[in-house]
Amino acid sequence: MADNAARRDRIQKAWEAAWDRGEVAALDSLLSPAYRRIESGGAEHGRDEFKASIVSTRAAFPNLSTVVDEIVVEGDRAAVRWHSSGAHTQSFLGVPATNRSVEVNGATFARFRDDLIVEETVTWDPRALLTALGIVSVGQDR
Incomplete structure (x- = not known):
């Protein structure tokens, strides 16, 4: 077992490579092939889906x-x-692109098996992103 x-x-x-530079292959040395990501709202994704979501997010921001x-x-x-920021240009x-700058923050809780992460639970407020993009007004019902 690796030390803390x-x-x-x-x-x-791995986060810097994947999120800041789009080098999602860097996650392969951190995430198990059986990796499962549980996001706010309950959506679940495997490792490849997670990597694809980073690529699409970076394309838009x-x-x-x-x-x-x-x-x-x-x-x-x-x-x-963590916290993320960027301009929505795609x-x-x-x-469609709003050209607005946004900032979101959240927390990720991971569980290792052997030396790879097998599960992550991510908590953040997607509504904050939609509000920053002007898609949802503050106080607007869902």
């Missing part, structure tokens, strides 16, 4: 910057607090 500092370092490097604010690792668990999930 080594796991923190691997998470940091080409200057996307994701900052890892904090990583806490203890045993087979890790918690990552279509995203069917929404």
Whole structure:
């Protein structure tokens, strides 16, 4: 089993490569082939779907910057607090470019098996993104 500092370092490097540079193959050394990602709202994705979502997000927000604010690792668990910002310059999930700058933040909770992450639960507020893009008004019902 890797030590906590080594796991923190691997998470940091893989996130920077994937989210900031679009080098999603860097996740292969961190995420198990059986990886499962559970997002806000309950949607679940495998490793390849997650990597594809990063590619499509970066296409819509080409200057996307994701900052890892904090990583806490203890045993087979890790918690990552992060925030992302970027300008919406291309279509995203069917929404035409708004050219608005957005910022979202969230937390990711991971579970390792052996030395790979097998599961992550991600919590963030997608409504904050939709509000920043001008798609949903503050106080508007769903």
